[in-house]
Amino acid sequence: MEDIVDWSFTREWINTNPLDTPCSAKLSKIQGNKIKKLNFAHPTIDIQQRNYPRLYPRGIIPCVECNSAKDNNEHIGLCTAHTTIITQLISDASDILLTLMLEETAEQNYALRNTIKESKLFDISFELFLFKDHPFYLLIHHLVPKDLTDIFYNYIPKKKKRFEIFIKFMNIIMANIDAHIWTLLKIKRNFIGKTTIQIMIVRIRTRTSIDKEIILVINIIPIFPPLIIAVVVSLITTPIFDGRRVIFYIRVLENHIEIEFGSI
Ligand SMILES: [Zn+2]
Structure with missing residues (x-):
């Protein structure tokens, strides 16, 4: 150089x-x-x-x-x-x-x-x-x-x-x-680093051991520019359970967010 x-x-x-x-x-x-x-x-x-x-x-x-x-x-x-x-x-x-x-x-x-x-x-x-x-x-x-x-x-x-x-x-x-x-x-x-998804688990009702009904409220903060939730792919981090709340990192690609779900 x-x-x-x-x-x-x-x-x-x-x-x-x-x-x-x-x-x-x-x-x-x-x-x-x-x-x-x-x-x-x-x-x-x-x-x-x-x-x-x-x-x-x-x-x-x-x-x-x-x-x-x-x-x-x-x-x-x-x-x-x-x-x-x-x-x-x-x-x-x-x-x-x-x-x-x-x-x-x-x-x-x-x-x-x-x-x-x-x-x-x-x-x-x-x-x-x-x-x-x-x-x-x-x-x-x-x-x-x-x-x-x-x-x-x-x-x-x-x-x-x-x-x-x-x-x-x-x-x-x-x-x-x-x-x-x-x-x-x-x-x-x-x-x-700064965008986290907060998932509030509102209700989990187990019908059988493998059949779960899960209702989630998802808050994504902050969102700029407007982003579209598009694909659910492989895991980046293990979701952290904190009482009723789950927080984990996401990856942002163009106008998509890759959301990382573990088994809930
Ligand atoms: Zn590159």
């Missing part, structure tokens, strides 16, 4: 201040979030399980998007469920870069177009998912790839101007990456 990341531009990006005030709690939060992402320490489920063992079920919890890989920092950007949006983000990023740079180097229009087109950073020929040594994977993790800064060095000779356009570009593209990948995942992931 050492030789493909431009650390001086990465530092510039981390330290940039998008706010009007020189220092504030909000600014340290913005910078702290970027640092977590580039250090692969963003609170994905594996980290949350380690930090809050009482809030999360044990065992491997899969990614909330593809439901097949382990949910960790490394997986962000490689998820098959994100391939379409990542392809779109890459192609938007190349258009944005071209527009911003043409404002400075209009006379090099043809060469610049060609450089951007040929850059590995904007290569969208991958099929199933982005691969780990793709420069855009680094960018998703707030690490600035040399493939990007090479373009700036080649076309914008003045240092101050170079950083200025670079920051403009990063502000736009990273806001898109954060919104479509990081924030969306975070919202969905939040359901895993």
Whole structure:
């Protein structure tokens, strides 16, 4: 990674201040979030399980998007469920870069177009998912790839101007990456630890030893966005009986909740 990341531009990006005030709690939060992402320490489920063992079920919890890989920092950007949006983000990023740079180097229009087109950073020929040594994977993790800064060095000779356009570009593209990948995942992931189903057992009437009539009242809290109870599948955690109440964790997939029932 050492030789493909431009650390001086990465530092510039981390330290940039998008706010009007020189220092504030909000600014340290913005910078702290970027640092977590580039250090692969963003609170994905594996980290949350380690930090809050009482809030999360044990065992491997899969990614909330593809439901097949382990949910960790490394997986962000490689998820098959994100391939379409990542392809779109890459192609938007190349258009944005071209527009911003043409404002400075209009006379090099043809060469610049060609450089951007040929850059590995904007290569969208991958099929199933982005691969780990793709420069855009680094960018998703707030690490600035040399493939990007090479373009700036080649076309914008003045240092101050170079950083200025670079920051403009990063502000736009990273806001898109954060919104479509990081924030969306975070919202969905939040359901895993915090959403519980409370089942109130109102009446259990046993007719024979194998024939039970069970009436349940199910409260699901909180529900955002509106979720549909759809499938009953295998068990994640053993339901905990607390008098008349049963509480257990659920898994949220797209607009479905997988409800885990044990034998009652
Ligand atoms: Zn995934």
